[in-house]
Amino acid sequence: MADSVRIRLFWKIAVYYGFFLALVIYTWLAHPGWMQFLPFGGLDVLHSTGLPADSGAMIDQLLTTDKPIVIFEDSINLVSALVGCIVVMIPIRWLYMTDGLKESWNENVATSLLVLPLIVTCIVYIVKFSLPLAFALAGIFAGVRYRTSLKSQTDAYFTFACIAVGLSAGTRALGIGLIMAMVFAFIFLAAPPRKSTPEVE
Numbered sequence: 001m002a003d004s005v006r007i008r009l010f011w012k013i014a015v016y017y018g019f020f021l022a023l024v025i026y027t028w029l030a031h032p033g034w035m036q037f038l039p040f041g042g043l044d045v046l047h048s049t050g051l052p053a054d055s056g057a058m059i060d061q062l063l064t065t066d067k068p069i070v071i072f073e074d075s076i077n078l079v080s081a082l083v084g085c086i087v088v089m090i091p092i093r094w095l096y097m098t099d100g101l102k103e104s105w106n107e108n109v110a111t112s113l114l115v116l117p118l119i120v121t122c123i124v125y126i127v128k129f130s131l132p133l134a135f136a137l138a139g140i141f142a143g144v145r146y147r148t149s150l151k152s153q154t155d156a157y158f159t160f161a162c163i164a165v166g167l168s169a170g171t172r173a174l175g176i177g178l179i180m181a182m183v184f185a186f187i188f189l190a191a192p193p194r195k196s197t198p199e200v201e
Helices: 002-032 030-039 042-049 055-064 071-097 107-127 131-142 153-170 174-192
Strands: none
Touching: 002 030, 002 071, 002 174, 071 107, 071 153, 071 174, 107 153, 131 174, 153 174
16 A cells, blocks of 8 residues: 555656756746746856955955845745745655655644745845844844754654755755755655554563
């Protein structure tokens, strides 16, 4: 039973991600001008800016680096990143909520798999061009206490996966998040966590 569930889900996820990847490649080849509004290629832009070799100059540049606000372009980029997060995370949520692959699933974790990446993406968009703002935001979050505990290690795996997707979308490197999600899903299907058996006294 579990094997048939894994096979069906494997092909479902493979077709889903394959279609999304083909759509991105088609857009890149047929309409390259549209790529500036999609959450891809952000790490290339960051690498091309470069940083000075001198440590003092590097700190000065990090503290004074500013990006002019372009309302239309920034809004489109943020919306596309948020939509990309949801598109990438939907199969991961399927995987988490599929009966037979794990002992049980938590409704709060299942909801966070779609909400948490969006929050992470917005946070990255806020702080990525301001180092002082990043430190200020870290201080704010240091005062927040999280009282929701993850009851299984599998829940932690999925939570870290959705954080990684949110970070990749926020830095306009969703391609990395897409590949990570595909590998994560296929590895989880190939080697799902085994159900624990009660110890016999």
